Amino acid sequence: MSRSRGVQMSSKYVTFSRNVFIPVTNVCRNACAYCGFRAMSKEDAYIMSVERFMAIIRSVKGRATEALFTSGDSPELADTRFRDWIRRTTGFSSTVEYTKELCKLAIKEGLLPHCNLGILSYDELEELRPLNASMGLMLETTADVEAHRHSPGKAPELRLEMIANAGELKIPFTTGLLIGIGEKPEDRINSLELLKSLYDEYRHIQEVIIQPFVPKQYTPMCKAKPPDLELMKDVVRTARAILPDEIAIQVPPNLTSPKELIELGASDLGGISEKTIDYINPESPWPSETELREMIAPFVLRERLPIYPEFINRGWYSKEIRPLIERYADEEGLRKRRTDR
Numbered sequence: 002m003s004r005s006r007g008v009q010m011s012s013k014y015v016t017f018s019r020n021v022f023i024p025v026t027n028v029c030r031n032a033c034a035y036c037g038f039r040a041m042s043k044e045d046a047y048i049m050s051v052e053r054f055m056a057i058i059r060s061v062k063g064r065a066t067e068a069l070f071t072s073g074d075s076p077e078l079a080d081t082r083f084r085d086w087i088r089r090t091t092g093f094s095s096t097v098e099y100t101k102e103l104c105k106l107a108i109k110e111g112l113l114p115h116c117n118l119g120i121l122s123y124d125e126l127e128e129l130r131p132l133n134a135s136m137g138l139m140l141e142t143t144a145d146v147e148a149h150r151h152s153p154g155k156a157p158e159l160r161l162e163m164i165a166n167a168g169e170l171k172i173p174f175t176t177g178l179l180i181g182i183g184e185k186p187e188d189r190i191n192s193l194e195l196l197k198s199l200y201d202e203y204r205h206i207q208e209v210i211i212q213p214f215v216p217k218q219y220t221p222m223c224k225a226k227p228p229d230l231e232l233m234k235d236v237v238r239t240a241r242a243i244l245p246d247e248i249a250i251q252v253p254p255n256l257t258s259p260k261e262l263i264e265l266g267a268s269d270l271g272g273i274s275e276k277t278i279d280y281i282n283p284e285s286p287w288p289s290e291t292e293l294r295e296m297i298a299p300f301v302l303r304e305r306l307p308i309y310p311e312f313i314n315r316g317w318y319s320k321e322i323r324p325l326i327e328r329y330a331d332e333e334g335l336r337k338r339r340t341d342r
């Protein structure tokens with residue numbers, strides 16, 4: 002399976018991670034025109050309680066290996082009352098402080114954290130680093146698009162700076178492009194080339210997600226056309242041509258047709274959750290592992306950890322998560338094969 006339609010796969014397998022999705026808070030300082038995640042009113046806003054968090058992670062015990070933490074971008078900047086609220090309800094002074102505690106609990110329960118909390122400072126990344134197997138931030142696009150008019154946290158320079166900071170800190174990193182939000186083909190090339198230069202400098206990007214925009218009801222872009230499969234194929238082809246083979250291209254199997262994209266060089270399907278929905282695209286259920294295997298056959302599916310084998314080899318992980326990596330990784334750096342399928 003190493004060659005298909007003349008394209009060289011960068012990996013022997015198509016990989017995925019078995020995760021659990023933890024939306025810490027939906028409070029966000031941005032207002033992206035396509036977003037169905039952020040709290041639109043005081044009544045919608047939540048901070049996940051420790052009790053709810055523990056119930057979720059215990060429900061996947063022995064099954065998932067990744068705890069994916071997400072939140073709105075810089076909730077403390079969204080509303081001056083947020084700090085009081087989080088202190089009162091959790092006892093912690095900020096989203097990052099609270100999420101650090103949740104990461105520690107996840108590790109105790111056998112899960113490897115991966116935080117994607119929006120824009121974080123260098124110091125915040127440094128604090129979260131020992132408690133994370135990898136971290137992430139979508140670049141989305143370097144273009145100045147109307148969809149981001151009310152989203153200061155989507156300024157490309159801020160996002161590129163954070164991705165560079167993660168590189169300085171040697172954090173295995175996930176980023177990606179959101180396709181169909183008003184960017185042009187040349188913008189996608191520019192975004193990919195900038196990610197490549199960051200990788201060339203720091204060697205820290207393990208995967209780049211090529212994610213299609215999906216319109217959400219009651220949002221300003223509810224009637225916008227999502228990218229069709231031809232466009233997705235074109236972007237995956239372009240990404241594979243620009244990015245080095247060491248960076249996996251990830252495509253979400255609940256939002257697109259993965260096999261045709263794998264034939265063009267994608268080699269990862271991201272996190273799949275048995276117990277929690279895709280909170281960013283709740284209308285699109287995850288396929289089961291069996292369905293995934295059928296969707297991509299004859300390509301071979303393997304489960305991985307939230308840290309890719311290359312970064313396990315390099316020792317880019319902390320003593321805090323070492324026992325879990327030793328427990329879960331096989332000699333190839335992928336998830337040890339399960340006997341319970």
Ligand code: SF4
Binds near residue numbers: 029031032037038074
């Ligand atoms: S930053 Fe994320 S959560 Fe916030 S509005 Fe944009 S898409 Fe929604």
